[in-house]
Amino acid sequence: MNVLTLLTSMKTKHGLTEPQKAEVLETFQGLSESEYTNVVKSLGDLIGLLDQSTSKNSAKDSELMDQVALLKSDMTEQNGRLNRSVENIRQIVDQTEGVTSITREVEQQSEQNYEVIVEGGRSVDALSAEIDSLKAIFNQFRASIQMLKSEVSSISNFASTIQEIANQTNLLALNASIEAARAGEQGRGFAVVAQEVRKLADQSKSALQEIDGKVQEVTANVDELDQDFARKTSAVDEVIEASNRTKDVFARILETEENLRSSMSRIKGVNDHIVSDLTGFSVSLDQVLQGFLQSDQRIGHLYRLSQDKFTFSTETFAYTSQLGDLAEALRNRQV
């Protein structure tokens, strides 16, 4: 009921009905005593409840912050582990790359070795060929020497024929001398001739002896030469054998070198594979790390949010405590 209605009804002097009277009374007095007490009490109760909720809220905020703090420290730890893993992988990649570069060096070295070995093999082959031709020359020499020996021995035969001729000549000259002596004076000149012939025969004999000595000498020299060649030939044979063995060794070295090269290339292949796998893994790990960092930022954000929330809780607490004081003032009807 507003004041205007009230004044109108008073002016018309119709008086007020009972409900109207109660309404008028309320309009003037506001809340009744018991209503007022109820309102203040309920207000107090509500503030108490608000306070309780705020306390619980603060406790939950604290827990939230604790959880976030734990999460953050976990993340920091994980992050550390992850960083160490990334570092380990990086080291492994470095080492593997080191192995690859060593393999490459070995490969290059092996390439050079191969060339040297092939060159060596060729040299040994060439040497072997030279020695073979040397041996052939030696053999030809020995054949020549044999021929020489037989020629010399035919000289010797020839000389003994001449010896016989000289002997017979001497005999003939002796006979002639005898015949000349029988012929007496007429034969004197003939005897001189015979004498001279004998001298010649003797000279022939001594020349033949000399020849024979020379022939003997030549024969001995040729024999020595022959033996020498025989020895040299066997030395050449040894060289040939050695060079054949060297050829074998070179062949084996070559084979080993080829095996080495193929091993190296397998190592290189495996290593390349490892590096590419590791690089892939490293990239994934980096992605995980990035994800982690992002999560870390989010957690930082969450942390700030919970700190803000905590501040708001503190403020709410400050408000409810003032509300409590205000309710108290209402209750006591004084501030």
Added chain:
Amino acid sequence: MEIKSFLTSNPDTKQAFQEVQAKLSPQAKAVIFFASTIYDFQALSTLFRDAFPNAEVMGLTTVGELGPSGFSEKSLTAMSFAGAVKAKGVLIEDIVKYPMFYRDHLVEAARQIGINSSSTAPEREGLGLVFPNGLVGAEEKMLSVVNSLFAHEGFPLFGGTAGDDAKFEKTQVSYQGQVSHTGGLVMFIKPDTAFHIAKENIFTPNGKTMKITKADPSARIVYEFNGQPAASEYARVLGTSAGELSRYFMTNPLGRVVNEEVYIASPFDVLPGGGVKFYCQLFEGMTVDVLTPKDPVATIRQTLDTFRGRFARLDGVLAINCILRKLQFQNDRLFPALNGHLEKLPNLGGFCSYGEQLNRTQLNQTLVLLGFGTLRQGESA
């Protein structure tokens, strides 16, 4: 902004006032003085108000002063702010029970100097200085009411709690000559230059933590850590006895580390029942780190280097330093070394406090710095 600061140790109230007044800007828009309890605070408040009738004049009692040469005691220091700056103060006469009654005053004060409380970027609207009285445990309430003015978060609030030279009887604040020991001061400032706020922490977690299992935040009391009586558990973690615990308050406060930033909660007193009273609210369920100090001199050098590095031109600095830090520095005879760094700040003024306030939070065992000037390119407050 033209900022001037001066400090005197003249013990005579009137002479001290005259010495200080002579060094401040006569045309100051705002004057703030910080006084030891050796002075008659009411008399000082009246003298300053009368000397600067066109300025917003605020003052408070302290537990040590900071002047152009750094730390001082039993002295009077003041700062004047002149130029195109606008300032408006409010005395909230009661911050303990009904700071809400002053909300309209605050709204009006902010509006008067052109601070838009519904701005979506309140950090660009200016800043507020807050100086609550100490020993009434009402800093959080006061902060909550000042912050309630702004529709969006981010309005910079900076301040410190008044002290009483460690007598722990009664602190005082005054606005335009009116003195209060239950209220708090707010000064809204619309500066004509940029400003930058820094916070120094000289503590680092020692690796041990405790969980608060029973607490009364409104009374700032923790009854239990880890389900054990607070004082004995705190002492056990530090390897000492409950009787010796208070000797470790300065060097081993508690803290929360949030994103590598340490928020310190300083213990104030061991209560007869074995509870521990703090300088700020702590809540049940919180896990707190036990802290240990870093080298204060090296830390302040780094803090001030970084701080000055933010400015192309620094006009003046308001600094507020916690009582516990001051006691620690005093114990370790570090004032000369620290002052060697502090005196490099131009027009330095400030005080040692019973608590520090930054934005929405009440801090402990911290040094907060507010500098006005021109910031380097690319820097923001």
